[in-house]
Amino acid sequence: MQYWLMKSEPEELSIGDLEATPAKAFPWFGVRNYQARNFMRDTMQVGDLAFFYHSGCAVPGIAGICRICSDSYPDDSQFAVGQPYFDPESKPEAPRWYLRDVRFVARSRLLPLAELRTWPQLAGMRLLARGNRLSIMPVSEAEWKFITGELMGLPS
DNA sequence: GCCAACGTTGGC
DNA sequence: GCCAACGTTGGC
Secondary structure, eight states: OOEEEEEEOTTTSOHHHHHHSTTOOEEOTTOOOHHHHHIIIIIOOTTOEEEEEEOSSSSOEEEEEEEEOSOOEEOGGGGOTTSTTOOTTOBTTBOOOEEOEEEEEEEEEEEEHHHHTTOGGGTTOGGGSTTOOOSEEEEOHHHHHIIIIIISOOOO
16 A cells, blocks of 8 residues: 555646546546656556645645556557647557556645645655656655645544 | 757746 | 756767
């Protein structure tokens, strides 16, 4: 059981979209970074929990929690000619990009990036490291427990 | 294998 | 829209 943080632009997919259809498995499509792909393809396990992070919006921050609910499989969007995530270098017989499905767990109050930076307990968080651009990254158990317990007020 | 150029991410 | 930081590409 590991913890993660997954970034999404809410205009594309938001925690509200998951919440609106909590039984649905949402493919986490569009990741085009090898390190993030490797986390999804190789390291994640079904049942892992992840913070759902809203990026590229007015107030970026953690907006809720989702659960990894599938094994990894090829991201269809890499083969969609003319679409934003098309990758002409990737072949169906050797897909380059893999994803997993996630499902809604909880919405939280928005925890803005600027607020997360103020907590000494989170000073080592990868999300807050200078120049960090990874869209999928591990979260330590201590960070997870602090955020869910102290900032979200969820029972442990 | 180095590294400059370029494209992308993502906060502000 | 700007720009810092990073990842990728490709020439050498």
